[in-house]
Amino acid sequence: MKFEKAYIFSLVAPFMIFLSIIGFISRKESKKIFYLPIGFMGILIIAEKEFSRGQKRKKILNKIKSYKQTK
Numbered sequence: 559m560k561f562e563k564a565y566i567f568s569l570v571a572p573f574m575i576f577l578s579i580i581g582f583i584s585r586k587e588s589k590k591i592f593y594l595p596i597g598f599m600g601i602l603i604i605a606e607k608e609f610s611r612g613q614k615r616k617k618i619l620n621k622i623k624s625y626k627q628t629k
Contacts, residue, residue, distance in 0.1 A: 573600075
């Protein structure tokens with residue numbers, strides 16, 4: 559279940575960014591603002607995934623270091 563959720567987010571975020579770029583380019587001046595939140599959300603999803611991945615790697619590395627020090 560957790561794997562499927564991550565897989566869906568990895569496909570949705572770039573699609574959201576792509577959709578916002580296409581909408582921003584192709585719409586009239588008054589309607590362009592509606593596509594900015596979609597793009598920002600796509601960027602934030604990608605950034606959050608990258609940040610959480612880095613934090614998880616640091617925790618794993620610290621656990622490995624602590625096991626090496628006890629031996």
